[in-house]
Amino acid sequence: MSGLRILVPVKRVIDYAVKPRVNRAQTAVETTSVKHSMNPFDELSIEEAVRLRERKTVPVEEIIAFSAGPPKAADILRTAMAMGADRGIHVQVDEQTPLEPLGVAKLLKKVVEASNSNLVILGKQSIDDDAGQTGQMLAGLLDWAQATQASKVEIGDGGEVTVVKEVDGGVETVRAKLPMVITTDLRLNEPRYASLPNIMKAKKKPLEKKTLKDFDLEAAPRLKTVKVTEPPPRKGGVKVEDVDGMIGKLKELGAL
Template structure:
């Protein structure tokens, strides 16, 4: 793991915000970490300065590499297409490629063996009091 300098896990979600979670034990990296980075700056002394937005303002964290950093949606700003570039894109010829051009085939690699309905759900029951509920749960093996 000596070659690993920085790990930035990314999850792309369009409709809602999802914060990636990084468990350092899962990655096998015993290093510093910073979460929800909105700005990342690399220093000459092998240190990284990470800025993140918090409820009260902005928090800045500085740590040495190697490091695990999770990102916030404000880290990248989108580039919007200009009208001249849209017009150029409309005129550009697109080459159509087939799977065979890439050395791939469209053969089925999975075979459906059986499709079945899920088992019918059992109806619920009513109990009179807490003691009845506990008794029913013990009867079903839930307690």
């Protein structure tokens, strides 16, 4: 088979260590002056693409990092290239009107066709909206095989892909032929840190800037967020002396 041409979508999100806060207007989560970083599941995707190259079981012709977002999304593309991606594509999108999962999937389909990719590896979800839909939608639009929530990926020299995926109560092993869409789960690998020399090298790697018009797409959202509120504060726990006391308390609360 010919080599792998891997597309890895990455997203700029609020850093996982930051506690999100609702803005004063209660229209969205506050993002001003908040630390952002690459979506953790996307870090796994970049790492897995680089490991596929390092294993040398199948030649990897190119690893492309892709992101659609505000100008600062270019920073995470540079991080992806420092981790091992060959080049980046940045589609600039207004931060106030972010793309919905279907819009992202349609955009990725255009990018796949333009770059002639035969494997897409992306996070199973982003930690901001937690939709978990883009990979499945993309596979449907492309009419490609898919494997979600991958915890292990192996590709044979004949183009057969074996994916171990986590399911309720255990794991499931699926096999398919390229081209394919794979979404990554946390147990897949441990992403490497981008070293300083690689960060410097990434500054010289090509980063292509495009707009939605270049792909003949519109970003008009189909959904409107009416109101965002924080969950009510949790009530403190209650200590009981013994099992009978616990049962009595549960009955009092209506849990039994």
